[in-house]
Amino acid sequence: DGGITQSPKYLFRKEGQNVTLSCEQNLNHDAMYWYRQDPGQGLRLIYYSQIVNDFQKGDIAEGYSVSREKKESFPLTVTSAQKNPTAFYLCASSTQDPTGELFFGEGSRLTVL
Amino acid sequence: GQNIDQPTEMTATEGAIVQINCTYQTSGFNGLFWYQQHAGEAPTFLSYNVLDGLEEKGRFSSFLSRSKGYSYLLLKELQMKDSASYLCAVKDSNYQLIWGAGTKLIIKP
Numbered sequence A: 001d002g003g004i005t006q007s008p009k010y011l012f013r014k015e016g017q018n019v020t021l022s023c024e025q026n027l028n029h030d031a032m033y034w035y036r037q038d039p040g041q042g043l044r045l046i047y048y049s050q051i052v053n054d055f056q057k058g059d060i061a062e063g064y065s066v067s068r069e070k071k072e073s074f075p076l077t078v079t080s081a082q083k084n085p086t087a088f089y090l091c092a093s094s095t096q097d098p099t100g101e102l103f104f105g106e107g108s109r110l111t112v113l
Numbered sequence B: 001g002q003n004i005d006q007p008t009e010m011t012a013t014e015g016a017i018v019q020i021n022c023t024y025q026t027s028g029f030n031g032l033f034w035y036q037q038h039a040g041e042a043p044t045f046l047s048y049n050v051l052d053g054l055e056e057k058g059r060f061s062s063f064l065s066r067s068k069g070y071s072y073l074l075l076k077e078l079q080m081k082d083s084a085s086y087l088c089a090v091k092d093s094n095y096q097l098i099w100g101a102g103t104k105l106i107i108k109p
Helices: none
Strands: A004-007 A010-013 A019-025 A031-037 A044-051 A054-057 A064-066 A076-078 A087-094 A108-112 B003-005 B009-013 B018-025 B032-037 B044-049 B053-057 B060-065 B070-075 B084-091 B097-099 B103-108
Touching: A004 A087, A010 A019, A019 A031, A019 A087, A019 A108, A044 A064, A076 A087, B003 B084, B003 B097, B009 B018, B018 B032, B018 B084, B018 B103, B032 B060, B032 B070, B044 B053, B044 B060, B044 B070, B070 B084
Parallel strands: A010 A108, B009 B103
Antiparallel strands: A004 A019, A019 A076, A031 A044, A031 A087, A044 A054, A064 A076, A087 A108, B003 B018, B018 B070, B032 B044, B032 B084, B053 B060, B060 B070, B084 B097, B084 B103
């Protein structure tokens, strides 16, 4: 079955620690995205990548970093510089068709203790 | 700035019909999407409108009026499993998605 896999589903972190969230897709999509979802707010774009070895900052990139070394993988690191990291993180992918929809992973819920 | 407005919460009865509205103000328009998201789960695609009019897909229909910056999602024959949040999103002139905060739909027996 084709799809997007995020791991871990739940993650707890102490303040000052970096954590990396995994996102893998086998849909052969070129574009991948990381969103943050907070209660009462729309999805906010953190980073996106249209092609391997290239990525762009979204609206709230500060305190986050990504890499895109393989087409299938787009990991997100939440660094200690992110002031309010507790949130639900969603990875998504799409084709290059601008009318195409996003396919989402199941999400990773990060809680900072 | 760019803005998408949806009601925060709606309640409807099983078997009834409900209409969820979405108004938008964006720099350019390249399509409007509706997604369904059950609590704690991933959003799933419901519909896409780029031209004015009604798109029907089973129990769900989506309408778009570009001149009014307005869309609605119509859900018929409501079932308990339709209890979820419904997200409206617009692609702007740069093909970037702008998301509404979502409408939580509560279905009562």
